[in-house]
Amino acid sequence: MRQHGAPAGDDGVQRAERCSEHLAVAGTDPALRDSRRVVRDPDQLPRARADLRRLRAPPRARNASPDAAVAGDPAPRRSRRRRRRRSALPAPGRPRPGHPGARGRGGPRVLRGDLLRTPAVRRRRAGRAARQARGPRPGCFDHGLTVDVLLVAHGYPPDRRGGTELLTAGLADELARAGHGVRVLAAAGVAGNPQVRDTTVESIPVRLLERPVPADYQLARADAGAQRQLELLIEEERPDVVHVQHTLFLGPEIIGTASRRAATVVSLHDFWAQCPLVHTGPRDHHPVRGDWWGAACFMHYELRHPLQLLGEVARGSLGATVKAHLERPRRFRRELGTADALVVPSAFLRDSFVRFGVPESRIDVIPNPVAVTPPSTERASNSVPVRFGYVGALAPHKGVHVLLDAFAAAGDGAELHVFGAAEDPAYAERLRQRATDGVVFHGSFDGARRDEVYASFDVLVVPSLVHETFSLVTLEAQTAGKPVIASRVGALPELVRDRVNGRLVRPGDGRGLAAAIGSLGDPEAVHRLRPQAAAGVLDLPAYAERLTQLYERVRAKRNP
Structure with missing residues (x-):
C-alpha cells in the first residue's frame, strides 16, 4: 500500500479493498502499509477502514491524518499560501537564493552532500579516526572511559612549577591512573613568535601555547589565539568536561569559549579574577561593589607602579587604562556566570567571591590535596633548642623579613631554618644581611625531599602579610605532626x-610573632600542641574522586 498522501490509482484502491476483506477474515491491517503483516488486534479495524476511505477520496482529501478520519472530521485542505511557499523551495541539491553556495552569490554551487563536509566536520571525523586507530591508552581521550577531561592552565611542568601548575599536573596523573581520559592545554611564556607545540609529559598529552607575556597582562585582555586553539582541541577530542584551572595569560573569555561547547568547571585558586593583585592584603579593600569594583583595582595596582603610571600619563593612555580596569571585573563576572560549576579551596575564598558578585550556590569548596605523611615525634622530644622552620617563596608579601626581626627579638637560642627559592634576588640579599645567629638558608627543594624538610624542624611559621586563599605548607606541616x-x-x-594546634598572630606584628615564638621555645610546650596538629585533609586520590563526582554532575546537567 502506498504512503499517505501519495497518488493511488485503481490498483491501489483494489488492493486496499482486498486487504480490507482479508482483514475481516484473518485480521490483516492495511494501516501498517504491509498486507503481509498479520495483526490479531480488532481495535485496529477503524483505522484500517479510515485508510480505505481516504484512498477512495479525491486527491485533496488524502492529506488528512488517519486519526482525523477515524474521528469523523472533514479532511483539511492545504491552503494556497502553503502551496506557494512549498513551491518556492529550491529543488533537492540546489541552494536557496542568496545562499553562499548559490551561483553568482558568493561562491560556486554547493550540493546538499557538501554541507556535511565542512572543515569542522572533517576535523571531527579525522580526530575520531585517529583515536580509533591508536586505540585506548593512558592519558589519552577514549570515549569508552568514564569521564574525558580537558584541563586548561596558565602553565605546566616542567617549564612552570608554581602551586597551580603542580596541582594541575598531579590531578592529570591521578585522573589518568584512575582510567579517565585526560588532555591538557597550557600557556607558556617564551620570547619570540607565538607558536603551538604538542608534547607529552609523563604520558599526558599537552598542547603548549608558546607566546610572549604581554606588558599589560594584568588587564587580562582577551586572547583570540588561545580561544581558537581551545575550540580546535574541543572539536578534535570532544571532552565531556573542560576544567579551567587558571586564566592568567589566556584571558577570561577562555571560560565562555569552553562553556559554549562542553560542560565547564572553573577553579578559583586566588584573587586573579577579582583584582590584578593576585595577592591582596588586609589593606586592599574594595569599598565599591558592582560595576565600579574595578576603580579600587586601579588604585591598588597602578599606584604601586608610579613610573608606569607616569608613562601612561605622558602617552595619553591613562583614560584607556582606567576604562580597562573598570571593564576587567565585569568581564570576569560575566564569564564566570557561563561556567557550570566553580571550585574554591577554602570558605574564605568562597565568601570573597560572593562579595564579588558570584552566587554562593554555584561555588563548591574542595580543599586542595596534600601528601599525607605519618607524624614524626623524634624531633620534638629530643631537640633542644626548638627548631623553627619557614617553607615558601622568599618574597615580601610572605613576610619573611617580619619573621627574621621577630626571631631576633625572641633571643632564646632557638634555630630558624628557611626553605624556599628567591623570587627577588635583591630582597633575598637583604634577608641574608638581616639574619642573625641561628638562621640557616637552605634554598629550594624538590618534592622528593619534602618529608626530609618537614622532619628537620619542630614548628612551622607562616608570617604572611596577604590573604592566603589556601596554605598548602600549613596542611603539609600538620600532616607531619608539626604545630x-x-x-x-x-x-x-x-x-x-589558636592554642589548640598552633598560634595565631596579627599580620605584620613583629612583637606578637616574637611572643608566639617564645611561648613555643620549650619542647614540652611544643609537645602539648602536637597531638592535635594533624588535621583531616584530602590526599590526591580523594581530591580527584571529589572532582570526578563534580564532573559527572555537571555532565549530567548539561546532557540530561
Whole structure:
C-alpha cells in the first residue's frame, strides 16, 4: 500500500479493498502499509477502514491524518499560501537564493552532500579516526572511559612549577591512573613568535601555547589565539568536561569559549579574577561593589607602579587604562556566570567571591590535596633548642623579613631554618644581611625531599602579610605532626586554631610573632600542641574522586 498522501490509482484502491476483506477474515491491517503483516488486534479495524476511505477520496482529501478520519472530521485542505511557499523551495541539491553556495552569490554551487563536509566536520571525523586507530591508552581521550577531561592552565611542568601548575599536573596523573581520559592545554611564556607545540609529559598529552607575556597582562585582555586553539582541541577530542584551572595569560573569555561547547568547571585558586593583585592584603579593600569594583583595582595596582603610571600619563593612555580596569571585573563576572560549576579551596575564598558578585550556590569548596605523611615525634622530644622552620617563596608579601626581626627579638637560642627559592634576588640579599645567629638558608627543594624538610624542624611559621586563599605548607606541616604559628589572615584561621594546634598572630606584628615564638621555645610546650596538629585533609586520590563526582554532575546537567 502506498504512503499517505501519495497518488493511488485503481490498483491501489483494489488492493486496499482486498486487504480490507482479508482483514475481516484473518485480521490483516492495511494501516501498517504491509498486507503481509498479520495483526490479531480488532481495535485496529477503524483505522484500517479510515485508510480505505481516504484512498477512495479525491486527491485533496488524502492529506488528512488517519486519526482525523477515524474521528469523523472533514479532511483539511492545504491552503494556497502553503502551496506557494512549498513551491518556492529550491529543488533537492540546489541552494536557496542568496545562499553562499548559490551561483553568482558568493561562491560556486554547493550540493546538499557538501554541507556535511565542512572543515569542522572533517576535523571531527579525522580526530575520531585517529583515536580509533591508536586505540585506548593512558592519558589519552577514549570515549569508552568514564569521564574525558580537558584541563586548561596558565602553565605546566616542567617549564612552570608554581602551586597551580603542580596541582594541575598531579590531578592529570591521578585522573589518568584512575582510567579517565585526560588532555591538557597550557600557556607558556617564551620570547619570540607565538607558536603551538604538542608534547607529552609523563604520558599526558599537552598542547603548549608558546607566546610572549604581554606588558599589560594584568588587564587580562582577551586572547583570540588561545580561544581558537581551545575550540580546535574541543572539536578534535570532544571532552565531556573542560576544567579551567587558571586564566592568567589566556584571558577570561577562555571560560565562555569552553562553556559554549562542553560542560565547564572553573577553579578559583586566588584573587586573579577579582583584582590584578593576585595577592591582596588586609589593606586592599574594595569599598565599591558592582560595576565600579574595578576603580579600587586601579588604585591598588597602578599606584604601586608610579613610573608606569607616569608613562601612561605622558602617552595619553591613562583614560584607556582606567576604562580597562573598570571593564576587567565585569568581564570576569560575566564569564564566570557561563561556567557550570566553580571550585574554591577554602570558605574564605568562597565568601570573597560572593562579595564579588558570584552566587554562593554555584561555588563548591574542595580543599586542595596534600601528601599525607605519618607524624614524626623524634624531633620534638629530643631537640633542644626548638627548631623553627619557614617553607615558601622568599618574597615580601610572605613576610619573611617580619619573621627574621621577630626571631631576633625572641633571643632564646632557638634555630630558624628557611626553605624556599628567591623570587627577588635583591630582597633575598637583604634577608641574608638581616639574619642573625641561628638562621640557616637552605634554598629550594624538590618534592622528593619534602618529608626530609618537614622532619628537620619542630614548628612551622607562616608570617604572611596577604590573604592566603589556601596554605598548602600549613596542611603539609600538620600532616607531619608539626604545630603552626600563622598570621590571622585569609584562610589560615580555618586551618590553625589558636592554642589548640598552633598560634595565631596579627599580620605584620613583629612583637606578637616574637611572643608566639617564645611561648613555643620549650619542647614540652611544643609537645602539648602536637597531638592535635594533624588535621583531616584530602590526599590526591580523594581530591580527584571529589572532582570526578563534580564532573559527572555537571555532565549530567548539561546532557540530561
